[in-house]
Amino acid sequence: MTTAPETNATQESRKTPATPPLAAGFQDPVHDAQACFRAAMNAIARPGTRQAVDAGGLTPPAPLTPVAAALALTLLDYDTPVWLDKPLMASDAVKAFLRFHTGAPIVSEPVEAAFALVGNPGQMIPLASFNQGSAEYPDRSATVILLGQDFGAVQAVTLQGPGIQDSAAFSVSPVPPVFWEQVAANSRQFPRGIDLIFAGDAEIAALPRSTRIMPTEV
Amino acid sequence: MTDTAQIPDSVYEQGEYNFAYLDEQTKRMIRRAILKGIAIPGYQVPFASREMPMPYGWGTGGVQVTAAILGRDDCLKMIDQGSDDTTNAVSLRGFFEKTAEVRTTCETAEATIIQTRHRIPEKPLTGDQILVFQVPIPEPLRFLEPRETETRKMHALEDYGLMHVKLYEDIAKNGHIATTYAYPVKVNDRYVMDPSPTPKFDNPKIDRMAALQLYGAGREKRIYAIPPYTKVKSLDFEDYPFEIQKFDKPCGLCGAENVYLDEVILDDRGGRMFVCSDSDYCEERRADGHLGPMAADPAAARISSTGIDGAKTGETVR
Ligand SMILES: [Zn+2]
Numbered sequence: 001m002t003t004a005p006e007t008n009a010t011q012e013s014r015k016t017p018a019t020p021p022l023a024a025g026f027q028d029p030v031h032d033a034q035a036c037f038r039a040a041m042n043a044i045a046r047p048g049t050r051q052a053v054d055a056g057g058l059t060p061p062a063p064l065t066p067v068a069a070a071l072a073l074t075l076l077d078y079d080t081p082v083w084l085d086k087p088l089m090a091s092d093a094v095k096a097f098l099r100f101h102t103g104a105p106i107v108s109e110p111v112e113a114a115f116a117l118v119g120n121p122g123q124m125i126p127l128a129s130f131n132q133g134s135a136e137y138p139d140r141s142a143t144v145i146l147l148g149q150d151f152g153a154v155q156a157v158t159l160q161g162p163g164i165q166d167s168a169a170f171s172v173s174p175v176p177p178v179f180w181e182q183v184a185a186n187s188r189q190f191p192r193g194i195d196l197i198f199a200g201d202a203e204i205a206a207l208p209r210s211t212r213i214m215p216t217e218v
Numbered sequence: 219m220t221d222t223a224q225i226p227d228s229v230y231e232q233g234e235y236n237f238a239y240l241d242e243q244t245k246r247m248i249r250r251a252i253l254k255g256i257a258i259p260g261y262q263v264p265f266a267s268r269e270m271p272m273p274y275g276w277g278t279g280g281v282q283v284t285a286a287i288l289g290r291d292d293c294l295k296m297i298d299q300g301s302d303d304t305t306n307a308v309s310l311r312g313f314f315e316k317t318a319e320v321r322t323t324c325e326t327a328e329a330t331i332i333q334t335r336h337r338i339p340e341k342p343l344t345g346d347q348i349l350v351f352q353v354p355i356p357e358p359l360r361f362l363e364p365r366e367t368e369t370r371k372m373h374a375l376e377d378y379g380l381m382h383v384k385l386y387e388d389i390a391k392n393g394h395i396a397t398t399y400a401y402p403v404k405v406n407d408r409y410v411m412d413p414s415p416t417p418k419f420d421n422p423k424i425d426r427m428a429a430l431q432l433y434g435a436g437r438e439k440r441i442y443a444i445p446p447y448t449k450v451k452s453l454d455f456e457d458y459p460f461e462i463q464k465f466d467k468p469c470g471l472c473g474a475e476n477v478y479l480d481e482v483i484l485d486d487r488g489g490r491m492f493v494c495s496d497s498d499y500c501e502e503r504r505a506d507g508h509l510g511p512m513a514a515d516p517a518a519a520r521i522s523s524t525g526i527d528g529a530k531t532g533e534t535v536r
Contacts, residue, residue, distance in 0.1 A: 029242065031289065033242065034287075034289045034290075035289060037245075037249045037287070038287065040253060041249070044256045044257055045445045045446060046345075046446060074249075075250060076246075077243060136370045136371065136373075136374040137264075138261060139258060139261065139264075161406075162445040163445035164447060165446075190258075190408070191258045191408065191409075195253070195254075195257045208256065209258070210257060210258065
């Protein structure tokens with residue numbers, strides 16, 4: 001925000017470095033959003049499976065990633081308050097990108113958010129910080145999107161629950177050391193609880209609250 | 219309410235509609251409701267149902283769900299009481315052919331999305347398919363408790379005693395549970411859900427189904443879902459276990475057994491036969507050479523060649 005009125009263009013360009021142009025949104029807003037939504041829907045309907053996401057040539061400002069930006073453009077709008085973790089919140093370019101393309105209000109309290117974007121998931125705040133929904137309206141809970149996720153990690157957890165035929169192995173990193181205990185606690189309060197989407201380079205996976213984390217045999 | 223889901227031509231003539239009719243803001247809102255519905259199997263998610271160019275009661279909930287998930291590469295099948303050829307099915311299929319220009323089909327196996335009213339196809343669905351139900355009354359407790367605040371509380375507390383009392387009264391009065399349509403189920407051991415007015419014959423199909431199930435109620439503004447492979451149990455009692463309808467004869471035209479049959483009238487002298495409610499299933503079996511006991515009957519043959527849907531007595535209609 002500028003505080004002094006601009007007198008002419010020369011003065012402005014001398015005072016502040018030229019603002020980089022805002023990165024573009026989806027090339028094909030209707031069909032790119034549809035494809036990204038179907039990936040998210042399949043991911044939540046089949047917890048732990050990896051679903052390809054074509055980020056539609058998005059080049060969002062770092063640390064926002066193309067796949068996370070695609071999810072944001074697909075799911076967020078002025079009805080969905082969004083919370084950003086420190087690295088994302090620190091970037092004016094990220095905030096400008098999200099405001100311009102989604103209109104979502106950016107909130108500073110995690111519990112107020114319908115969606116949360118976590119740019120540094122290795123040090124994310126506890127899942128209990130987010131809106132868990134109520135017993136009568138469990139759908140009002142937050143969806144938390146973790147960025148920069150790698151699905152090739154060695155340590156895996158075993159998943160059971162709706163959307164999983166018997167059980168499924170799932171591995172993802174980086175997440176905090178206490179993460180899986182938090183996810184298990186999250187699913188124990190079903191039907192309340194948050195839903196997790198893991199955004200990788202070209203794929204996503206999800207763990208809705210209905211998924212149970214089983215102890216893994218070594 | 220009009221007789222059919224006939225969509226006025228003016229809808230298409232205006233020309234200025236988005237892909238699959240709904241605007242992007244509405245799709246996003248419905249998509250978010252769908253994701254929450256899948257995350258909480260059997261729970262009814264409120265959503266801001268939009269005006270659609272067909273009257274409530276003719277599939278506006280299912281249409282909005284289909285419009286929100288549909289993509290250019292999808293192949294859509296539209297069924298109404300098991301048939302692709304009723305006025306409603308034809309009308310809704312035409313709606314998506316015009317507004318989304320997607321491929322449509324009558325073959326169950328070919329479809330990626332199947333929107334249905336009252337039936338589930340006989341052919342098992344796969345993990346690559348999505349089944350969208352048109353739901354008139356989503357709240358299974360509504361006829362026991364008219365107040366939304368109260369039914370919401372009952373779901374929150376998992377307090378389903380009233381529902382069991384009702385079913386047990388059925389047994390006391392009839393010697394068995396008389397409910398044959400919209401037979402209540404418990405999803406994932408948690409929420410009691412109305413599987414929409416499908417015959418209870420179809421209830422076992424939604425238990426651990428490989429396909430994703432999405433349910434849309436337009437007038438009541440609710441979306442709910444059952445993810446693949448989710449446990450869905452029809453409510454019953456130890457001494458009165460859940461049973462599906464049994465038909466003592468096979469399909470008159472294709473000879474299929476263990477399928478849901480509709481009664482059709484053959485002539486004005488009271489001649490009747492029972493045929494597959496799922497007309498695509500029946501046609502495919504006949505094309506494969508299966509013959510039912512009535513296939514040689516001239517009246518039955520006429521019905522078989524002109525389409526069985528016009529001849530159905532409408533017994534499956536509630
Ligand atoms: Zn048949």
